Amino acid sequence: MKTGATFPSILRAALATLLFFHVALAPALAQDGGRERGGRGGPAGEFDFYVLALSWSPGFCALEGDEKNRDQCRAGSSLGFVVHGLWPQNERGYPTECGPAGRTPSRQAMDIARQVYPEEGLARYQWRKHGVCAGSSPTDYFNDVKRARAAIVIPPQFKAVERTQTWAPIDLERAFVAANPGLRTDMMSVACRRGELQEVRICFTKDLRSFRTCQEVDRGGCRTRDITVQPVR
Numbered sequence: 001m002k003t004g005a006t007f008p009s010i011l012r013a014a015l016a017t018l019l020f021f022h023v024a025l026a027p028a029l030a031q032d033g034g035r036e037r038g039g040r041g042g043p044a045g046e047f048d049f050y051v052l053a054l055s056w057s058p059g060f061c062a063l064e065g066d067e068k069n070r071d072q073c074r075a076g077s078s079l080g081f082v083v084h085g086l087w088p089q090n091e092r093g094y095p096t097e098c099g100p101a102g103r104t105p106s107r108q109a110m111d112i113a114r115q116v117y118p119e120e121g122l123a124r125y126q127w128r129k130h131g132v133c134a135g136s137s138p139t140d141y142f143n144d145v146k147r148a149r150a151a152i153v154i155p156p157q158f159k160a161v162e163r164t165q166t167w168a169p170i171d172l173e174r175a176f177v178a179a180n181p182g183l184r185t186d187m188m189s190v191a192c193r194r195g196e197l198q199e200v201r202i203c204f205t206k207d208l209r210s211f212r213t214c215q216e217v218d219r220g221g222c223r224t225r226d227i228t229v230q231p232v233r
Contacts, residue, residue: 042095045135047088049212050204052148055084057118058161058230059196072118080161080232081154082118084199085126086145088133091216098133105138112142116149148208155179158229165229167197169222172229176200180211187211189221197229 057080061073072079088095105113105127113123123142131141155175169190177183183202188211191199201221203214 040097042098044098044133047095048090049206051087051089051217052202053084054081054200056197057082058232059198062230063196078232080158083116083149085130086148087130095133096129103138109138109142112146116146148204153179161231163231166226167229168226183211186213186218189217192222192227195224195228197227
């Protein structure tokens with residue numbers, strides 16, 4: 001007489017459940033492009049260095065931006081590299097959502113954010129997820145984002161991309177190195193998705209005064225032989 005499911009059937013059900021969650025979560029994890037998985041919470045201000053993430057807007061829009069109806073991706077926006085975020089990072093892993101967002105960015109803080117982010121919604125999201133871990137006010141955090149962005153010179157090859165190009169990740173890194181004295185390839189990484197350029201991530205010291213090595217970020221970069229760089233539109 002049966003009294004319930006057999007052990008093999010329970011095991012199969014459990015494995016199926018685990019597989020479901022793995023498939024469901026994969027796209028969200030992929031957005032971090034190889035970064036070590038972050039940990040929620042933690043004391044604000046306790047991290048090792050910053051990562052400035054510069055998204056290649058045409059690559060983002062080609063893969064997912066249009067589906068999200070982002071103003072960033074409307075025809076004629078003519079955006080190339082844009083600020084994705086300034087992320088507190090540890091030698092291993094990174095903090096996110098360090099306690100309640102608490103201080104909602106003021107109008108003055110958002111005025112600064114609009115100078116560097118392609119969209120206000122992105123700036124607010126980045127504050128809630130990463131900015132709260134910096135240990136500073138929204139105004140100071142967005143000023144730091146602005147300062148980090150101002151420290152980077154975009155290589156001339158990416159100022160006006162009019163046709164689809166193919167780059168080896170290391171050559172793309174070397175282009176940034178040539179345009180930015182003091183930067184080396186082990187201080188940055190190139191993130192790609194489905195063979196498309198997504199981001200360039202550059203590591204700064206915690207005080208944003210100089211670049212610094214970051215094996216954690218560097219080893220998580222794109223490992224494909226070639227990546228496609230979509231033209232600006």
